[in-house]
Amino acid sequence: MSENYLTLKANGQHTIDIKKSQFICSLARISTKEEAEAFIEATRKANPKANHNCFAYLLGEHDDVQRESDDGEPSGTAGVPILEVLKMTDLHNVCAVVTRYFGGIKLGAGGLIRAYSNATSRGIEAVGVVKRVLQTDLALTVSYANFDKLNYYLQQNTVSVLDTTYAENVTVQIAVDVPDVEATQTAVTNLLAGQVTFAVGEDHYHDVDVPLYRNDHPNAD
Incomplete structure (x- = not known):
């Protein structure tokens, strides 16, 4: 698929x-x-x-x-x-x-x-029914000084956070809908004035709940 x-x-x-x-x-x-x-x-x-x-x-x-x-x-x-x-x-x-x-x-x-x-x-x-949404794993590495700003952006835009690793810098693993990968990178780069590095991972499916329905089914486009 x-x-x-x-x-x-x-x-x-x-x-x-x-x-x-x-x-x-x-x-x-x-x-x-x-x-x-x-x-x-x-x-x-x-x-x-x-x-x-x-x-x-x-x-x-x-x-x-x-x-x-x-x-x-x-x-x-x-x-x-x-x-x-x-x-x-x-x-x-x-x-x-x-x-x-x-x-x-x-x-x-x-x-x-x-x-x-x-x-x-x-x-x-x-x-129950779910929509299987094709997403790309994306790793964002930022300084501790920029982490709160990045985290707030991800929360406000309801981006799925998969994992957060704390080392010399902070690396946040997120999942982004495939068509939105480039736009997300651009938005975060602008937000942090370029002080971020990206690592693009694999594509995978993520299940999103669909409300109960009978005949008025939303399509999966």
């Missing part, structure tokens, strides 16, 4: 009951097809007496890999609804398995579609 994107805050599980049938939505962040398949298999093994373990998953920057399965439910009533919820919520690199324990009352095609959709959407709400 080379862009910001939305995904699950963490792996998790949520259960709903519909007309005596139990629908358990298990959710996981994934990065490969093998991880998705392993998660699906682990969920099956954890529910050996379940009637169905229907699933869907998305992989890749542009959802290049999309898989779904009805696992014995009528065609199009389980896997596709699960997949559509993942797509509508704009999540990426995620796998959802909805396990059903049949309660004796048939729901019909429309009822099944709603049940699997609701189980997935409520599971996502319960687990």
